[in-house]
Amino acid sequence: MKEHTYAVAVVGGGAAGMAAAASAASAGAAGVDAPKTARVLCLERNDEPGRKLLATGAGRCNFTNAACAEAGEVLHFFRELGLLARRDAEGRFYPYAGQAAAVRDALREEMARLGVVLRCNAPVKTLRRAGAEEDAVAGSTGRAPRARFEIEAEDGAVFRAEKLIIATGGKAGPQYGCRGDGYAFARHFGHEVVSPLPSLVRVVCAEEEKQRLRVIRGVRAKCSAALWIGDAPAAHAAGEVLFTEDGLSGICILDLSRAMRVNHRGARRIVLDLAPAIEERTLRDLFAENRAASLTGVLPQKLASLVETETRGNARAAARLVKGMAFSVEGTQGWREAQVTSGGVSLGEIDANTMESKFVRGLFFAGEVLDYDGVCGGFNLNWAFRTGMKAGLSARGAAADA
Numbered sequence: 001m002k003e004h005t006y007a008v009a010v011v012g013g014g015a016a017g018m019a020a021a022a023s024a025a026s027a028g029a030a031g032v033d034a035p036k037t038a039r040v041l042c043l044e045r046n047d048e049p050g051r052k053l054l055a056t057g058a059g060r061c062n063f064t065n066a067a068c069a070e071a072g073e074v075l076h077f078f079r080e081l082g083l084l085a086r087r088d089a090e091g092r093f094y095p096y097a098g099q100a101a102a103v104r105d106a107l108r109e110e111m112a113r114l115g116v117v118l119r120c121n122a123p124v125k126t127l128r129r130a131g132a133e134e135d136a137v138a139g140s141t142g143r144a145p146r147a148r149f150e151i152e153a154e155d156g157a158v159f160r161a162e163k164l165i166i167a168t169g170g171k172a173g174p175q176y177g178c179r180g181d182g183y184a185f186a187r188h189f190g191h192e193v194v195s196p197l198p199s200l201v202r203v204v205c206a207e208e209e210k211q212r213l214r215v216i217r218g219v220r221a222k223c224s225a226a227l228w229i230g231d232a233p234a235a236h237a238a239g240e241v242l243f244t245e246d247g248l249s250g251i252c253i254l255d256l257s258r259a260m261r262v263n264h265r266g267a268r269r270i271v272l273d274l275a276p277a278i279e280e281r282t283l284r285d286l287f288a289e290n291r292a293a294s295l296t297g298v299l300p301q302k303l304a305s306l307v308e309t310e311t312r313g314n315a316r317a318a319a320r321l322v323k324g325m326a327f328s329v330e331g332t333q334g335w336r337e338a339q340v341t342s343g344g345v346s347l348g349e350i351d352a353n354t355m356e357s358k359f360v361r362g363l364f365f366a367g368e369v370l371d372y373d374g375v376c377g378g379f380n381l382n383w384a385f386r387t388g389m390k391a392g393l394s395a396r397g398a399a400a401d402a
């Protein structure tokens with residue numbers, strides 16, 4: 001079955017793909033009148049777009065951060081869609097209503113308003129350049145030959161497009177439809193892919209820590225955390241740690257997991273300072289005066305009794321342990337638990353202003369499929385939306401110019 005040629009086809013209807021499709025279809029982007037007939041196609045594997053978006057920010061969708069590059073553009077984009085944002089004390093932005101569905105629905109409605117053809121239950125199997133014959137036809141009209149693309153879905157349907165945007169995400173969260181398909185597509189077009197690893201993910205501790213973790217599982221504490229590899233510190237983060245049955249979680253631990261992507265030599269440890277605002281000497285004096293009361297004044301109760309048990313009433317040792325509780329690390333949880341993918345299509349091969357491939361004209365990439373991963377706090381969605389907007393605007397602009 002063959003279909004007519006679309007101006008722009010977007011593969012993947014997640015955060016980046018929806019922003020790309022809406023931007024590509026917007027008349028302002030093209031600098032031309034709104035198209036009478038839809039010429040932008042968005043193909044999504046799931047039976048609805050933006051399924052992962054609904055799970056972000058614990059259902060609240062932390063979609064950008066005051067510290068993100070080009071956060072203003074992302075906020076403006078959503079304001080134009082009628083989405084009011086609320087900023088928290090740490091600069092994170094959420095939809096005012098506090099529901100991720102508001103973000104997903106704003107995008108979906110904008111796509112519908114602009115006439116984007118959204119095909120759900122349409123996993124794409126193959127992407128390829130259309131034959132040289134097609135380029136020659138375009139060339140014979142006096143225009144420079146342009147790339148044409150063919151998109152084949154798993155059910156055999158074939159779509160054609162002048163411009164193609166790959167926004168298939170990475171491998172994080174296969175339950176949301178992300179299986180790393182974009183990497184094979186990118187390689188097919190000659191792009192290098194930095195090997196993908198789970199990132200922003202819980203850390204699994206070594207077997208010897210399990211007994212300790214059984215005592216404190218479920219406890220949350222504010223801390224400053226450092227990842228050590230061999231004898232050298234590799235990364236720092238501050239925030240809340242959550243002790244789990246088999247390891248460590250919480251925002252600061254997820255942030256540290258980003259530094260675990262390199263092939264490390266040497267044992268890995270995470271060292272927690274559980275009272276970052278208090279000097280070790282002050283703690284020692286406090287514990288020497290009235291250890292039991294001051295321990296529970298500084299730490300949650302279960303942690304306090306762990307410190308008491310491990311230091312057997314020694315104030316100096318207790319202070320040292322509170323300032324540097326070390327956990328040997330075995331690794332991280334896998335793709336189902338990871339919030340993002342570290343690695344992906346090499347950024348050096350993409351024009352950062354347009355998101356166009358430097359190798360294949362008319363081919364664009366957006367979102368997590370690229371080799372970018374940010375810390376927690378809205379940086380990853382900001383990247384997905386911003387690169388989606390850029391790719392959509394450039395693709396539609398280029399398609400309209402042609």
Ligand SMILES: Cc1cc2nc3c(=O)[nH]c(=O)nc-3n(C[C@H](O)[C@H](O)[C@H](O)COP(=O)(O)OP(=O)(O)OC[C@H]3O[C@@H](n4cnc5c(N)ncnc54)[C@H](O)[C@@H]3O)c2cc1C
Pocket residue numbers: 011012013014015016017043044045046049050051052053055056057058061062063064122123124125167168169170172173176177178179181182338339340366367368369377378379380381382384
């Ligand atoms: C639980 C969780 C919470 C998160 N919370 C936050 C947060 O609060 N703030 C933040 O900044 N980031 C957060 N993230 C990360 C953020 O969701 C991602 O970085 C972002 O969604 C990436 O956008 P994307 O469009 O590139 O990829 P995705 O959102 O993963 O979308 C890719 C889409 O492509 C589709 N697809 C894949 N392959 C094919 C194919 N072959 N054919 C057709 N369709 C295909 C998939 O079904 C999917 O819908 C969170 C992630 C998770 C898992």
